[in-house]
Amino acid sequence: MNLKIYVAGHKEFSPPDDSVYVPMIGGMSNRSSQNFSKDFLGDNTGDNISHLNPYFCELTVQYWIWKNDKQSDIVGLNHYRRFFEKKHYGTNLFYKHINDRKVLFEGKEIAAGEDFDFSEIDMIIPLKYYVGSPLQQYKEVHVVEDLFLIEQQIKKEQPDYIDAYNFYFKNCEYFYHTNMIIAKKHVFDEYSSWIFSLLMPFIDKTFFWNYDTFQSRVFGFLAERLLSVWVLKNRDRFRIEERPFTYPD
Numbered sequence: 001m002n003l004k005i006y007v008a009g010h011k012e013f014s015p016p017d018d019s020v021y022v023p024m025i026g027g028m029s030n031r032s033s034q035n036f037s038k039d040f041l042g043d044n045t046g047d048n049i050s051h052l053n054p055y056f057c058e059l060t061v062q063y064w065i066w067k068n069d070k071q072s073d074i075v076g077l078n079h080y081r082r083f084f085e086k087k088h089y090g091t092n093l094f095y096k097h098i099n100d101r102k103v104l105f106e107g108k109e110i111a112a113g114e115d116f117d118f119s120e121i122d123m124i125i126p127l128k129y130y131v132g133s134p135l136q137q138y139k140e141v142h143v144v145e146d147l148f149l150i151e152q153q154i155k156k157e158q159p160d161y162i163d164a165y166n167f168y169f170k171n172c173e174y175f176y177h178t179n180m181i182i183a184k185k186h187v188f189d190e191y192s193s194w195i196f197s198l199l200m201p202f203i204d205k206t207f208f209w210n211y212d213t214f215q216s217r218v219f220g221f222l223a224e225r226l227l228s229v230w231v232l233k234n235r236d237r238f239r240i241e242e243r244p245f246t247y248p249d
Contacts, residue, residue, distance in 0.1 A: 002073045047067035055220075056220060084243050086110060087115055133173065146208075154229075
């Protein structure tokens, strides 16, 4: 099966030496003054929301994958400083190039293409990140009113998910942070269609215009919680594996 894992970054970086990893610059339309290597794709081609990167973070790359990769059987979104770990450790090591030197990635081994076996699973997501009450944690770190807006949007656009939304925020103690996923393309597309149906209607609103640089990444923060809701709702439909990730830098 044809697998591509797109690695989102805002600057040039050294991806793992494996052809399944495709480096991509998020927010490329906002970086026209910068010159990037031809090895890097941009999220500003085809059907895209590249200009929304300051608010959507790596989700602009997810949107690009959803709309523009029509060839791959399995697709994924990783971050240039976060990669899923190799599931079964062996002798397969990865290196990055720094000033023409090969340097072994620190920490756990990064998964190679051959380490992703989708014969018995449909989707890979990070391990649960436990925070206690996800509602209280969001309130302490972000703008909690944004969650209330999303709740109303779910009732309007995805009413079948409101029970899962309420259950998650009342009973669960975690979220899946980083927005990293790898999935069979039809599963990736279904999740992407769902998440963007909830987020895109807000781009013409003004509630986030006065947020500082950190809080303006609101849609990326919301998506991390909404992935938890989607998984709760669909865990009996799809075979979902949780896997740890590692930081190469």
